Structures are given as structure tokens and as C-alpha cells.
Amino acid sequence: MASMTIRNIDEQLKSRLRVQAAHHGRSMEDEARDILRAALSTRTETAGQSLIDSIRSRISPLGGVDxxxxxxxxxxDRVDLGA
Incomplete structure (x- = not known):
């Protein structure tokens, strides 16, 4: 397994991560790993789509507007200003 160090994290963000990890009963490292896994797994659904197709697939279930x-x-006709 690879390891990674994340520097310059805002104290408020770190505090929120600590609280969320405690709420889920795991370490901050496990919580961060799960957040990364969840965030990156949703990305694969739109891989290979154009931007407009990606937007359309998210908006179309909401219905249209006539x-x-x-x-x-x-x-x-153009106005002749040269006269």
C-alpha cells in the first residue's frame, strides 16, 4: 500500500474530519481514505462523456420546461451613416 501526506490543511477542515471520523467510530486516516474512495468512485460514471452529455444526464431526470x-x-435595413 502507498502512503500520502497532506500538508496545509485548514484547522477547521481538520476539526470537521476529526468529528466526522469520531461519529463513524474510526480514525481520521480511515475517514479520509473512505472520503477519497467515495469521491473518486462517482467520477467513473461520467468518464468518456462530453460535458454536455454529462450535464444532460444529470438534468434530464428532473423534467423539462416548455x-x-x-x-x-x-x-x-442598415442605416447609412456615411451621408
Missing amino acids: LTLPARETIQ
Whole structure:
């Protein structure tokens, strides 16, 4: 197994990790390992998808919205400012 050292962690973040680890009855190291495992395992679901496909797959279960689009107006002639 590899080991890793994480430096410059905000004290508030470290405190939250300590409390969460105690709540789950494990060490801070085990808690951090579980958080990393969970965060990185959800990433594989969207691997290989384009950004728009990834967004669409997350939004589409929420349903769509029917928009009423206003009628397009004809393009007006350009004004000649050179005269």
C-alpha cells in the first residue's frame, strides 16, 4: 500500500474530519481514505462523456420546461451613416 501526506490543511477542515471520523467510530486516516474512495468512485460514471452529455444526464431526470418563444422580427435595413 502507498502512503500520502497532506500538508496545509485548514484547522477547521481538520476539526470537521476529526468529528466526522469520531461519529463513524474510526480514525481520521480511515475517514479520509473512505472520503477519497467515495469521491473518486462517482467520477467513473461520467468518464468518456462530453460535458454536455454529462450535464444532460444529470438534468434530464428532473423534467423539462416548455418555453414560449416570441415570433422573430424581420431584420431592419442598415442605416447609412456615411451621408
